[in-house]
Amino acid sequence: MTSNIALIGKSGNGKTLITKALHKLLKKNFPDKTILLVDNDLTLELSQSYNINTKNTLYGIKSGKHEYKTGIPEGMSKQEYIEWALEDIIISIDDTTDIIATWLTTPKDCTCITTKLMRDSLLKLTERYDFVIFDCEYDLKYLNSLVDCKIDEAIIVSGPKKEDIALLQKIENSSKKYIPEGQLDVIINKVKKENLNNVIESLNNYDFKILGFIEEMDEVDLNKVLSDLETFYTRMNLIQRS
Numbered sequence: 001m002t003s004n005i006a007l008i009g010k011s012g013n014g015k016t017l018i019t020k021a022l023h024k025l026l027k028k029n030f031p032d033k034t035i036l037l038v039d040n041d042l043t044l045e046l047s048q049s050y051n052i053n054t055k056n057t058l059y060g061i062k063s064g065k066h067e068y069k070t071g072i073p074e075g076m077s078k079q080e081y082i083e084w085a086l087e088d089i090i091i092s093i094d095d096t097t098d099i100i101a102t103w104l105t106t107p108k109d110c111t112c113i114t115t116k117l118m119r120d121s122l123l124k125l126t127e128r129y130d131f132v133i134f135d136c137e138y139d140l141k142y143l144n145s146l147v148d149c150k151i152d153e154a155i156i157v158s159g160p161k162k163e164d165i166a167l168l169q170k171i172e173n174s175s176k177k178y179i180p181e182g183q184l185d186v187i188i189n190k191v192k193k194e195n196l197n198n199v200i201e202s203l204n205n206y207d208f209k210i211l212g213f214i215e216e217m218d219e220v221d222l223n224k225v226l227s228d229l230e231t232f233y234t235r236m237n238l239i240q241r242s
Contacts, residue, residue: 002127003238004149006134008175009157010167014189014225016045018157018214019135021225023097025233026131033130037093039101040143046135047101056089057103058122058146062114078114082121090125100125105146122147131238139171140178153237154184155211160191160199168208183237185209190216211235 005022007015019037026035039046044054060066061082068088076084090098106115126132126149136143140154156171158164168186175184186208191199193215203210212232214225 002129002132002149003152004126004132004134005236005238006136006140006143006151006154007157008136008139008143008154009171010138010159010164011041011043013157013159013164014214015041015157016049016135017220017222017225018155018187018189018229019046019133020049021222021229023133024222024226025229026133027094027096029233030130031096033096034128035097036126036129036132037097037099038126038132038134039099040105040134040136040146042103042137044101044103047099050093050099052091052099052101054101054103056091057101058086058089058118059103059105061085061089062106062118079117079121082114082117083124086121086125098129102146105142108145119147123149140175144178151179152183154179155236156184156186158186158188160188160195160216162202165199165202165206169206172208182209185211185236187211187214189214192216 007019009015023035023037026033037046047054056066066085066089068085072081073084086100090100092098106112126147132149134143140151154175156168156175158168172184188199188203188210191213196213199213212228212235214228217224
């Protein structure tokens with residue numbers, strides 16, 4: 001059974017770095033499990049961080065702008081063509097991990113048959129993996145426009161400032177309808193040690209499910225983020241499904 005994890009929140013709060021740390025943690029704890037990373041953020045920062053050529057996206061397939069590695073086979077149905085095309089843009093990062101970039105998505109109420117076939121094909125693709133990690137836009141609405149998969153664990157990545165924490169309420173409210181109750185959690189990133197008590201005090205004004213805190217760093221350090229994640233990793237809903 002696939003465990004689907006989505007990281008959401010305002011840009012600049014460290015979603016991509018935490019996505020990479022979570023990927024590393026899953027590989028460490030489940031070395032034989034397969035992982036698909038889905039770059040669902042318009043900046044395509046996750047793909048770029050792995051030195052992936054971001055011109056190859058789902059949007060490129062739908063718009064007809066994707067340049068295929070080989071000629072398009074003849075005699076395929078539209079559904080078969082889209083499934084074949086998705087395989088053309090998947091890139092392997094290591095023996096157990098693949099990545100795929102989406103870029104622009106189409107609103108869910110779009111009646112275009114290609115949009116429906118794309119959603120169905122992407123869902124079929126995700127179901128091949130043990131874990132799927134979505135590095136998303138602001139909330140779960142954008143991801144829901146992309147694919148109809150059940151999200152087992154959604155994590156809002158927030159900064160520690162009072163305005164960041166106030167924005168959490170809006171992100172949570174706009175995402176609740178896309179995920180079962182109790183599976184929407186929060187990580188507070190970039191927290192200074194000396195300000196931790198003040199951050200906790202600000203959070204007491206709300207009813208968020210806090211997974212944990214990640215310290216502010218002078219320089220980006222993936223291993224430090226990984227170490228912080230390990231301290232609260234077992235609180236995530238996906239543990240019961242892996």
